[in-house]
Amino acid sequence: MTVAPKTLDDAPIQGLGLMRLTDNGWGDGDRDPAGLVRAAIDVGVTMLDTAEMYGNEELVGRAVGANRDHITLCSKFGVYRGSSGRPDDWGVRADPATVRAAIDGSLRRLNVDHLDLYYLHHRSEDTPIEETVNAMAELRQAGKIRALGLSNVTLDDIRRAHTVHPITAVQEQWSLTQRDVELFLPKLAELGIALVAHSPMGHGSLNHSTDSLVARPLASIASRVGATAGQVALAWVHQRGRGAAGTFIPLPGTTSIAHLHANIAASRIELSETDLAQLDAVTEQARA
Numbered sequence: 001m002t003v004a005p006k007t008l009d010d011a012p013i014q015g016l017g018l019m020r021l022t023d024n025g026w027g028d029g030d031r032d033p034a035g036l037v038r039a040a041i042d043v044g045v046t047m048l049d050t051a052e053m054y055g056n057e058e059l060v061g062r063a064v065g066a067n068r069d070h071i072t073l074c075s076k077f078g079v080y081r082g083s084s085g086r087p088d089d090w091g092v093r094a095d096p097a098t099v100r101a102a103i104d105g106s107l108r109r110l111n112v113d114h115l116d117l118y119y120l121h122h123r124s125e126d127t128p129i130e131e132t133v134n135a136m137a138e139l140r141q142a143g144k145i146r147a148l149g150l151s152n153v154t155l156d157d158i159r160r161a162h163t164v165h166p167i168t169a170v171q172e173q174w175s176l177t178q179r180d181v182e183l184f185l186p187k188l189a190e191l192g193i194a195l196v197a198h199s200p201m202g203h204g205s206l207n208h209s210t211d212s213l214v215a216r217p218l219a220s221i222a223s224r225v226g227a228t229a230g231q232v233a234l235a236w237v238h239q240r241g242r243g244a245a246g247t248f249i250p251l252p253g254t255t256s257i258a259h260l261h262a263n264i265a266a267s268r269i270e271l272s273e274t275d276l277a278q279l280d281a282v283t284e285q286a287r288a
Contacts, residue, residue: 234263
């Protein structure tokens with residue numbers, strides 16, 4: 001069965017990263033996984049993102065349940081932990097055999113018959129990206145995925161991959177403290193590829209930072225607009241994304257319904273040009 005690629009033209013205002021979703025939340029009014037999914041759908045957050053390496057695809061599948069048709073379900077493959085258990089002990093496998101085995105495992109664990117968006121989680125130094133993308137394209141032809149994505153790649157990787165099969169989305173970090181992806185924006189817009197911006201609050205560090213150059217202006221702006229520092233950081237990403245060409249979807253992660261609503265509220269904060277310039281200036285200073 002051939003399935004047409006799913007575009008992100010009707011992209012949600014933001015997605016929901018599920019890396020830290022765990023079984024411990026069941027029955028908790030604020031952290032129940034199924035409740036989190038329902039709350040996300042209710043406020044228009046319909047892109048749910050996980051990965052094979054997160055080890056929670058079965059949980060995500062149970063949380064999604066009967067809401068499958070209302071969401072864009074995304075997962076990633078290619079990063080595998082080493083035997084030591086150390087955070088820095090991991091490697092990448094992106095050969096065609098791994099692509100085929102990985103999708104079957106993800107579909108089984110998620111209890112679905114296809115994924116809407118399937119990412120290579122990290123570029124491989126061993127397997128040419130053309131080989132990986134060709135194998136992913138075969139999955140789309142088989143109806144196992146609707147669209148192809150890339151994460152943790154280079155601009156050259158994106159160009160080469162897109163010549164093999166259209167890439168729908170690239171997922172990279174974009175935050176006040178990590179702005180390298182801004183170099184990608186013109187090429188992504190040219191190729192019609194959406195940017196899915198993970199960790200827009202710096203993996204949570206911008207929520208409570210007190211010792212970085214950006215902490216003081218964040219706190220000052222947050223006080224003035226009646227928000228938290230993390231909300232201002234997320235609002236900055238939203239506004240910079242809206243000002244860029246192409247499709248852009250911030251992907252903050254949370255396991256809390258309250259935080260989900262706070263993140264949605266951040267998307268509605270309008271920072272002044274002075275605020276934006278001040279935050280841009282301190283982040284450029286931090287990178288110098």
